[in-house]
Amino acid sequence: MSETILDMKDIVKSYRMGDEDQVVLKGVNLVVHKGEFISILGPSGSGKSTMMNIIGCLDTPTSGTYLLGGRNITDQSQKQLARIRSKEIGFIFQSFQLLPRLSARENVELPLIYAHVPPQERKIRAEEMLKKVGLEEKMNHRPNQLSGGQQQRVAIARALANNPTILLADEPTGALDQKTGKQVMNLFKELNQEGNTIIMITHDINIAKYANRIVNILDGNLFEGDVNYA
Amino acid sequence: MLRENIRMSWQNILNNKMRSFLTILGIVIGVTAIIALISIVQGVIDESNKQFVGMGTGRVTVQAFGTPLKQGLSFNDIESLSQIENVTGVSPNLSFNSSVVKDGNVVEDVVIEGKNEVYFKTTEDVISRGRVFNILDMESKNKVVMIDTELSESLFFGRDPMGENIIINGTSYSIVGILNDESSDDIMSMIDSSSAPNGKVIIPYTTAMTMAGIGNIFTIEIIIDDTNFMDQTIDKIESVLNQAFNFKEDSYNLINLDSLLDMMETLQGMMTAMLTGIAAISLLVGGIGIMNMMLVSVTERTTEIGLRKALGAEPGSIQIQFLLESIFLSLLGGIIGAILGLSITYIASDIIGIPFKINYTAIFLGVGFSAAIGIIFGWAPARKASMLNPIDALRSV
Ligand SMILES: Nc1ncnc2c1ncn2[C@@H]1O[C@H](COP(=O)(O)OP(=O)(O)OP(=O)(O)O)[C@@H](O)[C@H]1O
Ligand SMILES: [Mg+2]
Numbered sequence: 089m090s091e092t093i094l095d096m097k098d099i100v101k102s103y104r105m106g107d108e109d110q111v112v113l114k115g116v117n118l119v120v121h122k123g124e125f126i127s128i129l130g131p132s133g134s135g136k137s138t139m140m141n142i143i144g145c146l147d148t149p150t151s152g153t154y155l156l157g158g159r160n161i162t163d164q165s166q167k168q169l170a171r172i173r174s175k176e177i178g179f180i181f182q183s184f185q186l187l188p189r190l191s192a193r194e195n196v197e198l199p200l201i202y203a204h205v206p207p208q209e210r211k212i213r214a215e216e217m218l219k220k221v222g223l224e225e226k227m228n229h230r231p232n233q234l235s236g237g238q239q240q241r242v243a244i245a246r247a248l249a250n251n252p253t254i255l256l257a258d259e260p261t262g263a264l265d266q267k268t269g270k271q272v273m274n275l276f277k278e279l280n281q282e283g284n285t286i287i288m289i290t291h292d293i294n295i296a297k298y299a300n301r302i303v304n305i306l307d308g309n310l311f312e313g314d315v316n317y318a
Numbered sequence: 319m320l321r322e323n324i325r326m327s328w329q330n331i332l333n334n335k336m337r338s339f340l341t342i343l344g345i346v347i348g349v350t351a352i353i354a355l356i357s358i359v360q361g362v363i364d365e366s367n368k369q370f371v372g373m374g375t376g377r378v379t380v381q382a383f384g385t386p387l388k389q390g391l392s393f394n395d396i397e398s399l400s401q402i403e404n405v406t407g408v409s410p411n412l413s414f415n416s417s418v419v420k421d422g423n424v425v426e427d428v429v430i431e432g433k434n435e436v437y438f439k440t441t442e443d444v445i446s447r448g449r450v451f452n453i454l455d456m457e458s459k460n461k462v463v464m465i466d467t468e469l470s471e472s473l474f475f476g477r478d479p480m481g482e483n484i485i486i487n488g489t490s491y492s493i494v495g496i497l498n499d500e501s502s503d504d505i506m507s508m509i510d511s512s513s514a515p516n517g518k519v520i521i522p523y524t525t526a527m528t529m530a531g532i533g534n535i536f537t538i539e540i541i542i543d544d545t546n547f548m549d550q551t552i553d554k555i556e557s558v559l560n561q562a563f564n565f566k567e568d569s570y571n572l573i574n575l576d577s578l579l580d581m582m583e584t585l586q587g588m589m590t591a592m593l594t595g596i597a598a599i600s601l602l603v604g605g606i607g608i609m610n611m612m613l614v615s616v617t618e619r620t621t622e623i624g625l626r627k628a629l630g631a632e633p634g635s636i637q638i639q640f641l642l643e644s645i646f647l648s649l650l651g652g653i654i655g656a657i658l659g660l661s662i663t664y665i666a667s668d669i670i671g672i673p674f675k676i677n678y679t680a681i682f683l684g685v686g687f688s689a690a691i692g693i694i695f696g697w698a699p700a701r702k703a704s705m706l707n708p709i710d711a712l713r714s715v
Contacts, residue, residue, distance in 0.1 A: 146628060146709050167632050171630070202630035204319060
């Protein structure tokens with residue numbers, strides 16, 4: 089088995105609602121190895137986004153331990169979390185989240201700016217990533233000059249730019265039609281075959297099936313393999 | 319990173335040109351007001367100070383009304399005044415109108431002024447040509463005269479009047495000098511000359527007294543050597559005058575331009591403080607405008623902030639980006655205000671007729687103020703942006 093890059097033990101996330109604690113993640117365990125392509129599959133309200141926020145170091149768990157790339161993520165300052173995100177995580181969002189005023193290339197350069205990559209190198213890396221997702225012709229287009237599928241490719245190029253430990257995608261096909269969704273999923277497969285580790289969050293079993301491994305989330309608990317939920 | 323922050327902040331200002339412009343309007347107006355008002359007030363006061371100095375600082379004008387028994391100042395009184403420590407000399411002012419004749423040409427209502435040698439020693443550029451009077455002219459009551467170009471034109475029609483004779487009040491006078499039209503003059507003759515449409519001549523004051531048939535002088539100017547001891551010297555002058563008029567009240571009047579200048583300086587200080595106060599208030603209002611806009615901007619760009627954070631932006635970096643934006647906005651306002659303020663000063667100076675001078679204090683004040691406002695009022699919104707929770711920020715779509 090290859091190197092472990094993510095190791096979650098007994099992760100609990102609860103929110104204080106009035107007098108009561110609402111427990112959203114109820115002692116979750118998850119181990120991810122380098123080069124895996126995992127889907128986290130679950131219905132609405134099951135805790136998928138909460139899970140993704142913790143994996144993506146946007147949030148810290150209430151209890152439990154979370155090791156990412158051998159580093160303990162619990163009890164880190166906002167500043168340290170930002171640095172970890174910059175280095176370890178490439179986010180891909182359902183609604184692409186591109187900055188409308190910036191060109192495709194400039195959007196891809198954004199995470200490189202925060203990683204303090206010098207301008208010349210930034211440009212080269214961004215162009216390289218856009219080529220990889222098949223957008224070498226659209227480098228200077230703005231998001232509104234691109235189709236949904238193309239926009240999501242820009243977002244994927246952006247996520248790849250810093251060569252992160254994990255590509256973390258939240259419903260990446262949610263805003264796309266079936267055909268474009270398929271194309272994006274095939275791109276994911278390709279990227280995985282090139283060695284990228286991917287964690288994808290979805291409620292759609294057909295999308296989840298593109299992954300090599302499906303983890304079900306149901307009411308704050310994780311289950312490996314096929315689960316029948318009515 | 320700082321370079322990137324500067325670029326991004328600037329880009330964002332440009333992206334919202336209209337809104338940015340409206341936001342900085344308050345600062346623009348405030349800075350324009352500071353620079354224009356302070357510069358213009360300063361310019362006007364400098365200029366009038368200069369004119370006062372030209373009219374004679376270091377001079378005390380005495381109007382001697384005298385008493386029923388003794389009208390005006392005698393030669394002895396003038397002599398006593400000239401003997402006072404720190405007094406350079408005494409220059410009598412004597413003026414009346416008379417007709418002047420040359421070869422049958424008569425000019426009515428010419429202003430005749432009587433002056434002594436002290437006047438010419440202490441006043442610059444009285445004549446453009448010829449010679450000034452000396453003490454001998456006074457003592458021998460010489461029939462010499464200086465005429466202005468106005469009268470020269472009326473009597474000589476462009477011929478050179480030097481050395482010619484004119485007749486004043488039946489007596490022939492020899493022309494020894496031509497008065498300088500541009501002469502910066504003492505305060506009394508300045509008032510006089512404005513009412514001398516037919517021209518003006520100057521003759522020795524002793525000669526003038528004989529012509530007017532008077533024995534005493536009613537107006538004199540006392541020239542002070544060192545203005546640092548003005549007050550002491552004035553005390554001594556007053557004691558001589560009191561003795562001359564037997565301590566009678568209201569028998570004379572002292573006009574002292576130096577104390578007037580002091581007063582104007584105080585006035586200027588007060589004006590500047592007041593204007594700065596008003597401008598500071600308008601800058602404060604401008605600052606609140608910027609803060610408001612920045613808060614709106616933070617709210618509007620919540621998702622963007624969340625995204626930047628997800629992509630690895632540290633809170634400090636976000637804070638700097640927003641802080642820079644507000645500093646740029648207010649500095650931009652400051653610079654536009656400075657340019658406008660200077661333009662207004664330039665135009666106003668031209669209209670009022672004072673020289674245009676760039677007032678660096680005012681510019682420094684205006685631009686410095688606006689930068690400070692950018693920092694002060696940008697701080698809270700920038701801090702708010704940096705503290706935004708990226709999860710909440712990204713959820714808001
Ligand atoms: N900040 C919060 N405060 C309180 N409760 C929260 C908070 N965030 C999430 N929850 C609760 O946690 C549960 C799981 O939410 P989560 O957003 O993780 O679901 P999800 O699986 O992503 O759902 P969906 O597919 O609809 O996005 C929900 O019941 C939600 O109400
Ligand atoms: Mg969700």
